């Protein structure tokens with residue numbers, strides 16, 4: 269399993285490189301990477317495991333963050349604004365965002381990243397409120413791959429865009445703004461309730 273020492277940190281040139289498309293069917297190496305990325309997120313959901321292994325909780329992790337410059341990422345994000353608390357858990361391969369809504373939003377508490385260790389509070393990253401992406405998803409049970417069109421809105425769309433950026437060598441730290449400098453049309457995804465701050469990193 270990946271530990272914190274395996275996570276490539278901000279400043280490493282490889283995090284700024286465009287990743288290569290994944291060849292299908294998956295090679296042995298790429299399948300291992302997929303399994304380990306996915307496992308990291310599942311393990312990191314458990315606070316005790318995070319303490320035990322010294323890892324940070326994450327809702328997304330991209331292959332370049334573990335030194336594999338291929339277009340693959342895992343996400344495991346609960347849409348906490350949705351009544352049903354829908355979970356968006358995917359192992360995504362060769363994604364292509366084919367639609368971005370003109371409406372923009374941002375996480376009012378700012379984003380976080382397993383590769384970024386410096387504080388970035390007070391700075392936010394504008395994202396498209398809705399996206400449609402074409403990608404291959406690896407079913408972690410059957411290990412079958414299917415090509416789908418995902419329509420994502422709000423929080424899962426933000427997580428997806430953060431991870432997608434990693435595949436193009438872009439960190440959220442290169443797109444941070446002060447809220448007061450943003451176009452007033454860009455509204456926060458939600459209003460922060462101080463008793464219930466999200467601490468997950470992606």
Ligand SMILES: [Zn+2]
Pocket residue numbers: 380381382383430431434470
């Ligand atoms: Zn990240």
